[in-house]
Amino acid sequence: MSVGKTSREKVLELLNGKRNGELLCFSGMGNVTTEGMKQTGIRFAESHTDASKMAALAATTHKLFGFECAVIPFDVAIEAEIVGCPINFYTRSHPLEILYPTVKEKVIRSAGDIKLPSDLSRAGRVPLVTEALNLLSDDLKGAVAIGTYIMGPFTIAGQTMELSDLLKISLKKPEEVAEVLAVYTELVIQLAETYSAAGADYITIREMGACSDVLRPALFKQLVEPQLRRIFDQAPHPLVLHICGKSNGIMDSMNRVGAGALSVDQKNDLRETRKTIGPKPILLGNFDPFNILVKGTPSDVKRAVQECVNGGVDAVWPGCDIWPTVPTENMNALMQAVKNARKGRN
Amino acid sequence: MTNDAKKDELLKKLADGVLKFEEEEVATAANEVLALGFDAYEAIMNGLAKGMEEAGRLYEEEEYFVPELLLCADALYAGLNILRPHVKIEDRQKSRGVVVIGTVQGDVHDIGKNLVKMMFEVAGFEVHDLGKDVPLEKFVEEQLKTNAELVCLSAMMTTSMLGMERIIKMIREKNPEVKIMIGGAPITQEVVKKFGADGTANSASNALREALKMVASLRKMG
Numbered sequence: 001m002s003v004g005k006t007s008r009e010k011v012l013e014l015l016n017g018k019r020n021g022e023l024l025c026f027s028g029m030g031n032v033t034t035e036g037m038k039q040t041g042i043r044f045a046e047s048h049t050d051a052s053k054m055a056a057l058a059a060t061t062h063k064l065f066g067f068e069c070a071v072i073p074f075d076v077a078i079e080a081e082i083v084g085c086p087i088n089f090y091t092r093s094h095p096l097e098i099l100y101p102t103v104k105e106k107v108i109r110s111a112g113d114i115k116l117p118s119d120l121s122r123a124g125r126v127p128l129v130t131e132a133l134n135l136l137s138d139d140l141k142g143a144v145a146i147g148t149y150i151m152g153p154f155t156i157a158g159q160t161m162e163l164s165d166l167l168k169i170s171l172k173k174p175e176e177v178a179e180v181l182a183v184y185t186e187l188v189i190q191l192a193e194t195y196s197a198a199g200a201d202y203i204t205i206r207e208m209g210a211c212s213d214v215l216r217p218a219l220f221k222q223l224v225e226p227q228l229r230r231i232f233d234q235a236p237h238p239l240v241l242h243i244c245g246k247s248n249g250i251m252d253s254m255n256r257v258g259a260g261a262l263s264v265d266q267k268n269d270l271r272e273t274r275k276t277i278g279p280k281p282i283l284l285g286n287f288d289p290f291n292i293l294v295k296g297t298p299s300d301v302k303r304a305v306q307e308c309v310n311g312g313v314d315a316v317w318p319g320c321d322i323w324p325t326v327p328t329e330n331m332n333a334l335m336q337a338v339k340n341a342r343k344g345r346n
Numbered sequence: 347m348t349n350d351a352k353k354d355e356l357l358k359k360l361a362d363g364v365l366k367f368e369e370e371e372v373a374t375a376a377n378e379v380l381a382l383g384f385d386a387y388e389a390i391m392n393g394l395a396k397g398m399e400e401a402g403r404l405y406e407e408e409e410y411f412v413p414e415l416l417l418c419a420d421a422l423y424a425g426l427n428i429l430r431p432h433v434k435i436e437d438r439q440k441s442r443g444v445v446v447i448g449t450v451q452g453d454v455h456d457i458g459k460n461l462v463k464m465m466f467e468v469a470g471f472e473v474h475d476l477g478k479d480v481p482l483e484k485f486v487e488e489q490l491k492t493n494a495e496l497v498c499l500s501a502m503m504t505t506s507m508l509g510m511e512r513i514i515k516m517i518r519e520k521n522p523e524v525k526i527m528i529g530g531a532p533i534t535q536e537v538v539k540k541f542g543a544d545g546t547a548n549s550a551s552n553a554l555r556e557a558l559k560m561v562a563s564l565r566k567m568g
Contacts, residue, residue: 099452100505167413216411290504
């Protein structure tokens, strides 16, 4: 029974491998909405470089809809910025325009080019994210789980090196890629320690760059799995491993790295996944955060929640960042459908 | 060996060289095509492009992945750079169509876009490549400037494909007849319908096939 427990406690229990029968609805990735931006008057483009705006905006999805987490940051360029890539924040774009920061220039060509900062807590926007984690802790007072995320080593490599070069040398000279990944693995572990110390309750490692739309599963196993193992072995838990895109072919690898929970998107066949990993691992997913949540109707949302549940997820969790323009009625329908499914399960 | 048998052998060498990403073999075969006086355009279409089409098929079957496709593309370009200057003037003037292509604003992924662009170049389209992270209005301006029959929009991430819907509206307002193809990991037939595009494709070869169909239907209407 989970009566009397806070939402945060329930989320953390689940991520630590303890099922209590209650179906939760939360995410390890971005989930702010334009409704939240309206309520707080915060422009999306400003929220990436201002800790108090980031924290205030991150709390809105819980406050407005009861979504069971607050997650920062909102973009995926923090790590690339740490190793020296200039970032485009699109601050001059139209105020209503939703654009995620992107890497302007890829400055790394080989492992020798990567300089990890001597004091990571002061590098790039790390101090900003840690300050926002502190502010969120003050605001939510332990009632709601605070999540953050870090890109996986292969994804960071793809963001900081010319992607076509990285992919070609993955085939031709995998040992050179392994060197790059080893350095980025160190960065991920240090960053996880920094975020955890600043108050992050759980961390999602997003390794979408190595999904099977891009990389052969055998190469994932050879190059990426050993690095992920090191991360999940050394970084502070609870840790979620997320891979969006095709992932069924690498499920056995994903399952071997020692994650507290595995997260997949709508391209994953959940039944096949359960066949591969068995009943024990915590599986999060695989709600389509755009085609259903933004573009669908409330009844599409309801149907999709049921499909997730039937597929055997332990929490209804969007397969990627929630696109901010999600209609209010769909967010409400999501939360209501999860509540109803919860009753059906108990 | 008869002339035809020799030609077939070279076409096969070109196709196989692309498929197995053997740049040197492709370059050697391309030079031999020229030395023996065979038609360069035929060698491009029935040799190089055929190899890439087979690579696309292997990608769909999950035999090949993106790294393999990139190496195939390098091998294809090794042959194309040798053969293209020798394509007969009348073949060169027979443009298959004019295309504007680019990755939409907020997205810096251009591998898929570059593969599609390559197939268009191979087939003899006039390609205007706007690059990556392209502001929405730039697509509209370029279409008007070049009078392109086809506009191709690419996005790798769900979070960046949204701009496509607005570009499509903007282009249709100015020029309702232009064909619009969208592509990238998050694009499905459902998205095509919702955004009001004309089509998508899951590989560069299929993108070319779709494009040829669209341009043909436009020309029939015209």
